[in-house]
Amino acid sequence: MIVKVLGTGCKKCQKTEENARAAIKELGIDATIEKVEDVQGIMSYGVMATPALVVDEQVKVKGKVPTVEEIKKML
Structure with a gap:
């Protein structure tokens, strides 16, 4: 599984x-x-x-910081 974090390096x-x-x-x-x-x-x-989160080339979240629990559900 490949998880990508899209963002320019900001705190979020x-x-x-x-x-x-x-x-x-x-x-x-x-x-x-x-x-x-x-x-x-x-x-x-x-x-x-x-920020955005991509799991196996599918965008799961964009424009907000997902919680650990939200990410666990996506994985």
């Missing part, structure tokens, strides 16, 4: 990454987290508001 983007790492750890699943920080890469997903 960092928090989204932290929450994603926590959710993966709590579930004990094998997943890779990738950060997409360049605007072209972010826009290639059709995302105009960051």
Whole structure:
């Protein structure tokens, strides 16, 4: 499973990454987290508001910081 955090590195983007790492750890699943920080890469997903979370190439959240529990449900 590949989880991507889309964002330019702001505090909300960092928090989204932290929450994603926590959710993966709590579930004990094998997943890779990738950060997409360049605007072209972010826009290639059709995302105009960051942070965004992509799971296996499907945009799950955009424009808000999902909680650890919300991310666990997405995974």
